[in-house]
Amino acid sequence: MTHIFAHRGSAGTHPENTMLAFKEAARVKADGIELDVRLTKDGEVVILHDDKVDRTTDGTGFVKDLTTKELKTLNAGAKFKDGKFRAEIPLLKEFLEWFKTTELVCNIEFKTRSLKNFELVRKTIAFIRDMKLEERIIFSSFNHFAIVYAYRVAPEIETAPLYSEGLFNPWIYAKAIRAKAIHPNFRSCPKELILKTQEHGIKVRPYTVNEKNEWLRLFKCKVDALITDFPEKARTFRDELKR
Incomplete structure (x- = not known):
């Protein structure tokens, strides 16, 4: 069965990357949650997609230039549906405290451009190991x-490369970097590529899939999971196909 991963939580219905969106994903029985992490000025691991807070909050500036205390004063729901939601920017450790009470899977995307500074990765791994997740x-x-x-550093935790353009023989690349899955843009994974990749033991989880015609195509291809902003709609559609 193809699993449903809620992109930044239920980002189509609730402010992205907030506890409101994550709890909504759990409520509608998504199989997993996808979220983004980056570092604050004071070295905390925070859940936020963009390098700046401008698009999703009532603040301005780069995350790397703001302290956790400063980030916590912002409304992460300010720009969503006319600001009818009020939500904090969550820290990863806050999310994980809630997450461990669920049965969900979580895809954590590292938001870093550095090729040599992996403080974000090390801190994230430490939290996960501390909570035995x-x-x-x-x-x-x-x-x-x-x-x-x-x-x-943590070979026991599954990894998956994200990419937006087509890769030649992605299963070979995935195995070369010891990844157990690929996360391609849904436009970059035709049926033949999906099946061939899975034949080689590599899982396929396309992102960000929000249209019914693409849900249908990918369900028919039996991708391992699809990542969507609308987990409730995708799950309902999947259930209807099984009848």
Whole structure:
């Protein structure tokens, strides 16, 4: 069965990367949650997609230039649906305290461009190990140096490269970097590539899939999971197909 991963939580219905969105994903029985992490000025691991807070909050500035205390004063729901939601920017450790009470899987995407500074990766791994959540976590990133580093430090945690353009024989690449899955843009994974990749023991989880025609195509291809902003709609559609 194809699993449903809630992109930044239920980002189509609630402010992205907030506890409101994550709890909504759990409520609608998504199989997993996808979220993004980066470092604050004072070295905390915070859940936020962009390098700046401008798009999603009522604040301005780069995350790396703001302290945790400063970030906590912002409303992460300010720009969503006319600001009818009020939500804090969560720290990863706050999310994990809640997450460990669920049965969900979590895909953590590293938001870092560095090819040699992996403080974000090390701190994230430390939190996960402290809470003994290794078996329920997947690390992904467009920065493949980060996930290779993660594998070397924590080989027990699954890794998956994110990419937006087509890769030649992605199963070969995945195995070369010890990844157990690929997370391609849904436009970069035709049926033949999906099946061939799975034949080689590599899971396929396309992102960000929000249209019914693409849900249908990917369900028929039996991808291992799809990442969507609308987990409730995708799950309902999947259930209807099984009838």
